[in-house]
Amino acid sequence: xxxxxxxxxxxxxxxxQSMTLLCAxxxxxxxxxxxxxxxxxxxxxxxxxVGEGTTAKGEVxxxxxxxxxxxxxxxxxxxxxxxxxxxxxxxxxxxxxEAFFGxxxxxxxx
Amino acid sequence: AQSVAQPEDQVxxxxxxxxxxxxxxxxxxxxYLFWYVQYPNRGLQFLLKYITGDNLVKGSxxxxxxxxxxxxxxxxxxxxxxxxxxxxxxxxxxNNNDMRFGxxxxxxxxP
Numbered sequence: 541x542x543x544x545x546x547x548x549x550x551x552x553x554x555x556x557q558s559m560t561l562l563c564a565x566x567x568x569x570x571x572x573x574x575x576x577x578x579x580x581x582x583x584x585x586x587x588x589x590v591g592e593g594t595t596a597k598g599e600v601x602x603x604x605x606x607x608x609x610x611x612x613x614x615x616x617x618x619x620x621x622x623x624x625x626x627x628x629x630x631x632x633x634x635x636x637x638e639a640f641f642g643x644x645x646x647x648x649x650x
Numbered sequence: 651a652q653s654v655a656q657p658e659d660q661v662x663x664x665x666x667x668x669x670x671x672x673x674x675x676x677x678x679x680x681x682y683l684f685w686y687v688q689y690p691n692r693g694l695q696f697l698l699k700y701i702t703g704d705n706l707v708k709g710s711x712x713x714x715x716x717x718x719x720x721x722x723x724x725x726x727x728x729x730x731x732x733x734x735x736x737x738x739x740x741x742x743x744x745n746n747n748d749m750r751f752g753x754x755x756x757x758x759x760x761p
Contacts, residue, residue, distance in 0.1 A: 571747055573749060580659070583754075585751075588749070596747075630694070641694045641695070644691075
């Protein structure tokens, strides 16, 4: 049972490049979340999903897009990366009792 | 709008002493409240939750938290701290499927 798996674990992007972060969960959870973690700011919610085919904006959605075409996967896209998007990104899934987190993706935009 | 505040960036305690990590929240309606812990280079791990019922909830590793509706607080406590409790602690609030976190409190337990 893998839980929540994020790929890739590390990535360096040049400004203006695009990329997609993949989150996969094998717990049949309805709810999935994408957060970014920056020093002193805790985890800030980017987007979330309450089920297959649904997405909603969180606190800091600008510059990101998401898709939930399959229940087990939640994709986070950066269309044109900016240095301000350098961060550690965490995905989580939940059944509204407790959330399970992936190991994180460290993204650097240069 | 909902929000979570952790007023202390850092908490230092001596091993064996009681510890408290503070959390306050703001939300319309009934909150679901959580505490998570993060160790270096890891994702967050669930400690405990308050959904409804008893105001004192017990969780993993001897931690407990007290829900106080009048003070809109959900402080994390442990009667006797261990060096291994040193980590980053996050309070979280969930309302209408939207889960928000506080900025985190770094707990350091000194031998």
